[in-house]
Amino acid sequence: MVNYKDLGLVNTRDMFARAIKGGYAIPAFNFNNMEQLQAIIKASVETKSPVILQVSKGARNYANQTLLRYMAEGAVAYAKEMGCEHPEIVLHLDHGDSFELCKSCVDLGFSSVMIDGSHLPYEENVALTKKVVEYAHQFDVTVEGELGVLAGVEDEVSAEHHTYTNPEEVIDFATRTGCDSLAISIGTSHGAYKFKPEQCHLDPKTGRLVPPPLAFDVLDAVMEKLPGFPIVLHGSSSVPQEYVDMINQYGGKLEAAIGIPEEELRKAAKSAVCKINIDSDSRLAMTAAVRRVFAEKPAEFDPRKYLGPARDEMEKMYKHKILNVLGSDGKLAQC
Numbered sequence: 001m002v003n004y005k006d007l008g009l010v011n012t013r014d015m016f017a018r019a020i021k022g023g024y025a026i027p028a029f030n031f032n033n034m035e036q037l038q039a040i041i042k043a044s045v046e047t048k049s050p051v052i053l054q055v056s057k058g059a060r061n062y063a064n065q066t067l068l069r070y071m072a073e074g075a076v077a078y079a080k081e082m083g084c085e086h087p088e089i090v091l092h093l094d095h096g097d098s099f100e101l102c103k104s105c106v107d108l109g110f111s112s113v114m115i116d117g118s119h120l121p122y123e124e125n126v127a128l129t130k131k132v133v134e135y136a137h138q139f140d141v142t143v144e145g146e147l148g149v150l151a152g153v154e155d156e157v158s159a160e161h162h163t164y165t166n167p168e169e170v171i172d173f174a175t176r177t178g179c180d181s182l183a184i185s186i187g188t189s190h191g192a193y194k195f196k197p198e199q200c201h202l203d204p205k206t207g208r209l210v211p212p213p214l215a216f217d218v219l220d221a222v223m224e225k226l227p228g229f230p231i232v233l234h235g236s237s238s239v240p241q242e243y244v245d246m247i248n249q250y251g252g253k254l255e256a257a258i259g260i261p262e263e264e265l266r267k268a269a270k271s272a273v274c275k276i277n278i279d280s281d282s283r284l285a286m287t288a289a290v291r292r293v294f295a296e297k298p299a300e301f302d303p304r305k306y307l308g309p310a311r312d313e314m315e316k317m318y319k320h321k322i323l324n325v326l327g328s329d330g331k332l333a334q335c
């Protein structure tokens with residue numbers, strides 16, 4: 001049994017309370033490899049932002065849960081080495097799908113876990129979430145639950161159609177489970193294809209497709225039922241057009257990839273939404289940079305020569321999110 005506090009990690013409780021009060025959101029970035037982790041830590045240290053490192057089931061399968069945990073421990077030392085004396089880094093399990101998986105993460109040193117029972121019948125979701133909370137809270141590990149189903153498809157997370165969160169259920173869910181934060185469904189979804197072109201309208205000024213707005217009425221109703229309760233938005237990548245264009249320019253084939261407009265996320269970050277999940281934008285930044293090197297320097301075969309630029313591009317993107325979208329810069333409790 002490893003306690004995350006001994007690794008220099010923190011749970012989400014304090015940072016969420018401050019984020020709600022201050023009208024900003026904490027970035028939750030997924031990581032699967034060293035370059036992503038370096039870019040996340042560098043971006044958060046340089047902007048003095050708290051940060052949540054997320055490990056999905058797919059990441060565990062790809063990189064190994066134990067190795068990822070040691071990397072997160074290393075990230076704390078790396079942040080300190082860069083001059084950040086009191087980094088606030090959370091190691092979070094993303095979309096945990098069983099009690100056993102959540103327990104294994106708690107036991108290994110994760111400081112936060114998500115139990116995603118959103119696909120289960122309501123009472124089963126309540127029972128499973130409560131069981132995880134009861135275990136995790138013994139070790140002061142915070143727990144994210146989910147109500148409502150997001151649309152979209154990713155490796156381990158898929159749902160054909162979304163169902164918005166029912167605000168009538170949130171008080172009962174939060175009270176009976178004791179969860180620390182709640183992920184809700186208001187129209188975001190996982191992956192780079194969040195909307196079909198026919199759902200969007202063309203902006204004559206930019207020539208770009210604009211997706212339908214998020215269901216802020218649902219968010220407002222949830223906040224009214226649970227004042228001051230930490231809300232989480234999954235599926236919040238913006239799918240920057242510049243990356244899609246770069247990928248396509250250098251031999252890729254991403255057709256009609258559409259994300260959440262940044263204005264919508266800015267608006268959400270000012271509300272009780274205090275954790276915003278971003279994964280796909282990092283994948284796009286990395287792929288765009290790697291493709292460019294491969295196309296421009298076909299003789300290059302030193303991985304550092306293409307993973308280095310990919311890391312730089314991801315760092316730029318993470319900083320942009322922190323500074324211009326979520327507003328979590330300069331929000332460390334102590335520098």
Ligand code: G3H
Pocket residue numbers: 030056057058059094095154155156157190191234279280
């Ligand atoms: O919410 C899903 C995350 O983007 C993780 O995706 O399961 O492919 O690692 P993954």
Ligand code: 13P
Pocket residue numbers: 030094095189190191192233234235236237238277278279280281
């Ligand atoms: P995106 O696919 O929009 O980046 O969402 C990531 C996510 O929600 C991770 O849990």
Ligand code: ZN
Pocket residue numbers: 095157190234235277
């Ligand atoms: Zn998610």
